[in-house]
Amino acid sequence: MTADALPSFEDLVAEGVAVPVEGWDFSWFEGRATEERPSWGYAVALAGRLGGAETALDVQTGGGEVLDFALGRAGRAPLLTVATEGWPANVAKATALLHPRGVAVVAAPDDAPLPFADAAFDLVGSRHPVRPPWGEIARVLRPGGTYFAQHVGPRSVFELVEYFLGPQPEAAASARHPDRERAAAEAAGLEVVDVRAERLRVEFHDIAAVVHFLRKVVWMVPGFTVGAYEERLRTLHEQIRAEGPFVAYSTRHLVEVRRPGSPSGG
Template sequence: MAPPTSRTFDDLVAEGAAVPTEGWDFSWFEGRATEARPSWGYARALGGRLAGAGAVLDVQTGGGEVLDFALGTAAPGRPALLVATEGWPPNVAKATALLRPRGVPVVASPDDAPFPFADGAFDLVVSRHPVVPHWSEIARVLAPGGTYFAQHVGPASVFEVVEFFLGPQPEESRDARHPDGERADAEAAGLEVVDLRAERLRMEFHDISAVVHFLRKVVWMVPGFTVEAYRDRLRELHERIEAEGPFVAHSARHLIEARKPRR
């Protein structure tokens, strides 16, 4: 059991509420929360894919951190054409600042809108944790023989946190984002799924500031979350962590690779 922190509940909540939420850099959580990583190492694997591609689209790039890392590991070269999309304005600004020096334009495009690109424009489409994979659009912009290579959030991810605040969730919520369903959707769009791997991974929240920041950053976990609305539940969870040690949850991730037939 971890020793109780010397900081008060109010101090910790204020700290978690003050941290900026733009982008997908999770370095602030170091020492406050941990999450096991999938065995396939998506960002590094993406670097290898970039090195062998000619025209690449990164969908919902967030703050551009994953693509930036992958470009740093790509060898011996990089695609002749590489473009990213992002729908949340604060992330558009952050991704532009990070990726523009690498010569990567970031296109502001709503997550639920058609891609603003021509049919067959890319031989590789990638994404890490898209809100919803738009399979028909992915298939449309892929050239024949092109590949979609992505890491998705799986079913009932971090539901231990969700259900602590919202109570038991309906079965349909638990089944959403299931890899078998995404395989079926990809195939319905005309793609062939050539690789699909899923893992559940241990997460630990070591203090309530990490929970607050997580729920502010990953806004779909507890929709409409504010410290004021959930202060009583936050205090209860704080006291539980202080008495019992880290709050344990499990994330769900799957790697999916789908190919557009040449004919």
């Protein structure tokens, strides 16, 4: 394809703006952006945990895609499965997806107490929670129950963040460090069973992918709009055209913690 035949900056930006951002389905990025996947395969591993649980909670479920996949792979479903979500558009999407599987989706702000009784669940899961509510996780887990989750790690995709915002304070860069989360979990009275971390290559192949990503993952560049960052976007568009994909690195960690005690409370 000749340079003249390539989509213009304006066309690509318009495409990135037009794509809906509800849920955590990233299939639109196929062919436009890539991200290595962690070796542990969280959704499949979660399916195995669900198969052995009687009551399960998925915190900050997004559009319910990961839980839906895991329930589909589980050998048996828990007797009771509940999910929470704080963004109204995602609540609607998750409800439509998960209701046929018998999952109740509860609208609950991410920073509010979980609206469940003490010791209600023997499994709590979450994929990429904004901020894991350790005290609430400890409260709603039954004795012997497990929190099994995949978290976003420190400095994730910070190459892109700092392209738009400049160098970030160390506090912001290390806020999601697994050592901090280990300490916070232990402070809430939980036993840390396993923490595994990986750094994964991310490539953005066009500016539409960058625009859609920053619209979807809103905490990366707070207040992002095309108008506010048009000059930086245009420069990055030309850089990608001349040099190839913009490369960044995501960080992920797998977390497994346990509430002390036996399921019987003994």
